[in-house]
Amino acid sequence: MTHDVKETFQRHAGTSGAAPPAPAALAAKVRTLAPSMTRSMQRVAEAVAGDPAGCAALTVTGLAELTGTSEATVVRTARLLGYPGYRDLRLALAGLAAQQQSGRAPAVTADIAVDDPIADVVTKLAYDEQQTLADTAAGLDTVQLGAAVTAAASARRIDVYGVGASGLVAQDLAQKLLRIGLIAHAHSDPHLAVTNAVQLRAGDVAIAITHSGSTGDVIEPLRVAFEHGATTVAITGRPDGAVAQYADHILTTSTARESELRPAAMSSRTSQLLVVDCLFVGVAQRTYETAAPALSASYEALAHRHRR
Known part of the structure; x- marks a missing residue:
């Protein structure tokens, strides 16, 4: 028995956009997909993940200007992240911002520095591990x-x-x-x-x-x-x-x-x-x-x- 590679691609393509990611999964999607994006799309993705509240307040034109890209790039990035369009992405950004403000989605901690005290290393690693698990659970189909x-x-x-x-x-x-x-x-x-x-x-x-x-x-x-x-x-x-x-x-x-x-x-x-x-x-x-x-x-x- 031999599978049809083309059919497999079509099956995954058909399910990937079935439902937009929940706000909690947005940052996870950015981290997962950013390496495969073009540099201009990466700038859009990094902006929305880094400042969801600020970006949620921007129109598609405003976000394009902020990131030095085009409106088309912003829309393509939204779709790659799993949203039908920029409007849906803005709604998710607003939800993520609300979660962060309530303390249920804390801001990402700084990277580990070579001179960090060991207590800070433990704290940062523990946070990163917890965030990785939460992101994986949120994005798992x-x-x-x-x-x-x-x-x-x-x-x-x-x-x-x-x-x-x-x-x-x-x-x-x-x-x-x-x-x-x-x-x-x-x-x-x-x-x-x-x-x-x-x-x-x-x-x-x-x-x-x-x-x-x-x-x-x-x-x-x-x-x-x-x-x-x-x-x-x-x-x-x-x-x-x-x-x-x-x-x-x-x-x-x-x-x-x-x-x-x-x-x-x-x-x-x-x-x-x-x-x-x-x-x-x-x-x-x-x-x-x-x-x-x-x-x-x-x-x-x-x-x-x-x-x-």
Whole structure:
């Protein structure tokens, strides 16, 4: 069985703008999509995320003048962020500004400096971690998540691909699934990943974890699995990245701002682990009658080992 890549693109394009993001998800959308925008669109996105109250008061012409862009660029940016037009974006900005003023959406803290006291480092990292989790939860498509859960819960076999920091997350997911009695394997070696992907077929699931959405060593085995008929899932911070063309379901992660002392690998791992946990719990719920005894058996086996 071979999937139609074009149909997959059309399916994701049709669902991406189904409902405008909630105000709380706006900043997350900006952080996720800004790297793939043109520089002029980035200026618009950074302006609305940095000063939602001020930008909410501006007309499309005013925002274009403020950012040194054009009205067309402002409208394109609004649409890329998931809003039908600039009017809808302004409404979201007003909502976000109200949340910030009420204290429910605090302003982003400053980056970690090389001379920061360790207490400040803890505070800033804790805030960034919390914001990353909140952004990921706000932007996660639960319809896509539910579909991925359904596929994994009934899968004959599940392969998970990831390299580097994403490879650690792939191992975490595979180990969780193994403990509830599912056949799951994590592959960080690209050659082993591809040779295993060749064996997949309809009824199997392949999951690729890549923050950038462009990691070749992860995309290639997903492509092979896709073309052999497996249900494919991408966990990525770039839903418009190359990995999307081979994914039946896309689960989007957010990331805190990258800085010199906090590279993307750290912040992306936080959001990936949240998505992995959501996926795992969903599968455990669907397979509870077999998952619960399997989990109890694994606990008992580990406890017995430690007693020896």
